[in-house]
Amino acid sequence: MRLFEKLAHAAAVRRDVVSSGGLVPFGVTVERLLSPTEGLVAGRRVILGGTNNYLGLTFDQTSIEAGVVALRSEGTGTTGSRMANGSYAGHLALEHELADFYGWSQAIVFSTGYLANLGMISALTGPGDVLVIDGDCHASIYDGCRLSGAEVIRFRHNNAADLDRRLGRLGERAQNALVIVEGIYSMLGDQAPLHDIVAVKNRHGAMLMVDEAHSLGVLGANGRGLCEAAGVMDDVDFVVGTFSKSLGGVGGFCVSPHAELGLVRYASRPYIFTASPSPATIASTRAALAALRSRSQLRQRLWHNVSRLHGGLTALGLPPAAEPSPVLAVLRDSRDQALADWQALLDAGVYVNLMVPPATPGGISLLRCSISAAHTDAQIDQILNAFRALPGAGHAATGQAALA
Amino acid sequence: MAVGAGRILETLKSRLSAVTGNDAVTEQTDLVGDLGLDSLQVMELLMEMEDAFDISIPVNVMAEVRTVGELAGAVQALLN
Numbered sequence: 001m002r003l004f005e006k007l008a009h010a011a012a013v014r015r016d017v018v019s020s021g022g023l024v025p026f027g028v029t030v031e032r033l034l035s036p037t038e039g040l041v042a043g044r045r046v047i048l049g050g051t052n053n054y055l056g057l058t059f060d061q062t063s064i065e066a067g068v069v070a071l072r073s074e075g076t077g078t079t080g081s082r083m084a085n086g087s088y089a090g091h092l093a094l095e096h097e098l099a100d101f102y103g104w105s106q107a108i109v110f111s112t113g114y115l116a117n118l119g120m121i122s123a124l125t126g127p128g129d130v131l132v133i134d135g136d137c138h139a140s141i142y143d144g145c146r147l148s149g150a151e152v153i154r155f156r157h158n159n160a161a162d163l164d165r166r167l168g169r170l171g172e173r174a175q176n177a178l179v180i181v182e183g184i185y186s187m188l189g190d191q192a193p194l195h196d197i198v199a200v201k202n203r204h205g206a207m208l209m210v211d212e213a214h215s216l217g218v219l220g221a222n223g224r225g226l227c228e229a230a231g232v233m234d235d236v237d238f239v240v241g242t243f244s245k246s247l248g249g250v251g252g253f254c255v256s257p258h259a260e261l262g263l264v265r266y267a268s269r270p271y272i273f274t275a276s277p278s279p280a281t282i283a284s285t286r287a288a289l290a291a292l293r294s295r296s297q298l299r300q301r302l303w304h305n306v307s308r309l310h311g312g313l314t315a316l317g318l319p320p321a322a323e324p325s326p327v328l329a330v331l332r333d334s335r336d337q338a339l340a341d342w343q344a345l346l347d348a349g350v351y352v353n354l355m356v357p358p359a360t361p362g363g364i365s366l367l368r369c370s371i372s373a374a375h376t377d378a379q380i381d382q383i384l385n386a387f388r389a390l391p392g393a394g395h396a397a398t399g400q401a402a403l404a
Numbered sequence: 405m406a407v408g409a410g411r412i413l414e415t416l417k418s419r420l421s422a423v424t425g426n427d428a429v430t431e432q433t434d435l436v437g438d439l440g441l442d443s444l445q446v447m448e449l450l451m452e453m454e455d456a457f458d459i460s461i462p463v464n465v466m467a468e469v470r471t472v473g474e475l476a477g478a479v480q481a482l483l484n
Contacts, residue, residue: 130462135447151462153454154447169460358442 017335017356019343025354035059036248036374041351047379049345049369050353054326055217055291055298056374057248063287070283078276082109082265086276094286098253101293102224102239106261108254109282111274113213113242114140116252118147119270120209120240121180125150130177132166132206134158134192136185136361141211147270157185157361160196167204175205183215183226187360187368189320189327191215194230202235209238217246217292218326223299243281247288251277302326302373305380309371312384317394321366329355329366330387338365341390348386407457407483412476415456419449420472431473453479 018024023042030048031040036056037048057063070090080086091109098107110116121144125131129150133141136157145152153170156162167174179201181192194210201208212225220228223246227236237258243251254261265271277285291298303324310324320328332338335356342354345367353368360366369383387393417429424439435441441449450461453475459482469475 135451145463151460152464153460153462154451156451166454166460169454169458358444361444363442363444 017339019339019346021343021346023343023346025339025342028351037372037376037379039351041346044346044349046346046349046351047375047382049350049371049375049383051372052214052245052370053248053372053374054214054246054302054370055248055288056372057246057288057291057298060248060288060291062291063248063284066287067280067284070279074279076280077278080276081272081274082276083272088276088279088282090279090282090286091276094282094289095253097286097289098255101222101289102255103233104255104257105259106256108261108264108271109277110252110254110271111277112250113240113244113252114143115270115274116240116242116254117141117144117211119144119268120238120254120264121145121178122147122270123264123268124148124238125178130170130173131180132163132170132177133180134182134185136187137180137182138186138211138213141180141182158190158193160193160200163197164200164203167200167206170204177204177206178209179206180209180211183210183212183219184325184327186214186327187355187366188322188329189214189325190322191219191226191325194226194232198230198232198235207237208235209240210236212239212241213245214325214327216241217299218302223292223296243285243288246292247285249281249285249288251281251285298373302371305371305373305375305377308377308380309369309383312380313387315394316384316388317392318387318390326371328369328371330369332365332367333392335365337391338367341367344390345386348382348389350383350386352383407480409476409480412457412479412483413472416449416453416472416476416479419452423449429472431471431476433472434470435472435475436470449475457483459483 014024028041033039036053036058039048078086095107095109110119117140125148127149131145131150132153132155134157135154153166155166170177181197184191210227215225217223219226227233227239238254238256240254243249306324306326310320310328313320318330321331332341338354338356345352355368356365357363420429421427426439454461461482465478469478
């Protein structure tokens with residue numbers, strides 16, 4: 001059937017990206033979890049170095065127990081959308097706790113982070129409105145833009161001057177535009193120049209949404225994200241985020257100082273027409289949010305690990321593509337080189353993410369590490385040892401000397 | 405703004421030749437089918453045209469555009 005032809009194209013791409021070990025790096029099966037940072041992949045014990053489990057909370061005892069209690073008392077699923085029978089006391093409590101965490105009046109919980117972007121962008125904007133987004137924004141932002149039917153203008157990645165030019169061309173329409181950026185970008189781990197972006201959007205009178213998916217619990221004195229770290233909380237209109245990274249669960253949210261956020265519930269199809277998160281998911285996420293707020297040592301431990309790996313990779317002559325962050329991307333010369341290196345790392349007991357075109361900006365190929373507070377120094381060093389054996393790594397720089 | 409269709413087309417052709425190394429770009433050339441541009445290259449091309457002619461080109465415009473000539477027509481329409 002002709003309908004299947006585009007799948008045949010996907011199959012051809014897949015055939016093209018098979019490692020020497022016979023693995024397709026996309027959608028590798030983790031056969032068994034051994035801890036937040038270890039699992040069985042292709043039958044061997046590996047360090048999980050690409051999981052977004054930034055605070056290492058997936059096996060947090062308090063979160064697990066909260067989930068178990070909710071599972072026993074409220075059942076396996078809500079069997080309904082938030083707009084029907086799927087809003088339990090826990091969902092509302094989590095919304096209250098998120099709003100309190102940000103010091104804002106409003107919060108909405110969505111079923112995934114992807115749906116949070118779809119639900120917010122499509123409810124806030126429609127045909128005739130303008131969305132001005134960073135060119136490197138996540139697919140969920142692009143898909144939210146499509147669902148909205150609004151005009152979509154992109155600006156060059158992390159370039160506030162380029163945003164300024166594009167808002168300027170919109171003239172008076174800029175006052176009704178929604179600008180969307182991310183706190184930390186997931187491919188290279190680079191941060192938005194939020195101070196400059198805020199100044200530009202204020203000058204044009206536009207609104208600003210910041211996706212803190214990779215920066216919640218990671219940046220800011222209290223872990224609120226880049227908005228807090230950059231000192232611009234008062235200039236941000238919407239923060240969206242996910243429970244599936246630093247909070248170790250699944251789900252998404254939006255928080256805002258605007259009372260109108262509450263009305264989004266009635267206008268957001270991705271909120272209305274999908275089942276709400278399960279009671280156990282909500283309960284575990286609430287416990288994880290409490291841990292994020294009360295245990296700043298998790299964030300300190302994460303940044304200790306980030307420094308160790310970033311410093312080590314730099315000393316090896318494999319400097320990550322951006323400033324230190326829990327996402328560290330090591331660029332490779334070609335897709336084939338990246339694929340071979342990915343397999344070599346796996347053979348050395350280290351799983352990282354392989355990123356190749358067309359998923360990457362600018363056609364680059366890279367090995368993407370994401371670091372967890374749960375990684376030990378010994379695990380970080382094992383990751384470094386695996387990278388040391390790759391082509392281009394400086395073999396002379398070894399051991400602790402490389403970390404100094 | 406009086407920008408001729410010819411200038412739009414020439415700007416597009418020269419950008420595309422630079423990106424793809426293909427000197428035989430015509431109005432009928434298909435951006436994806438003939439030149440093999442990926443989605444990111446198409447987006448970059450749009451931003452370059454925005455800056456070259458000081459206009460806003462909504463990404464949505466590309467849903468209707470397959471060929472170089474159609475893109476030139478879309479740019480012309482936005483200029484008018």
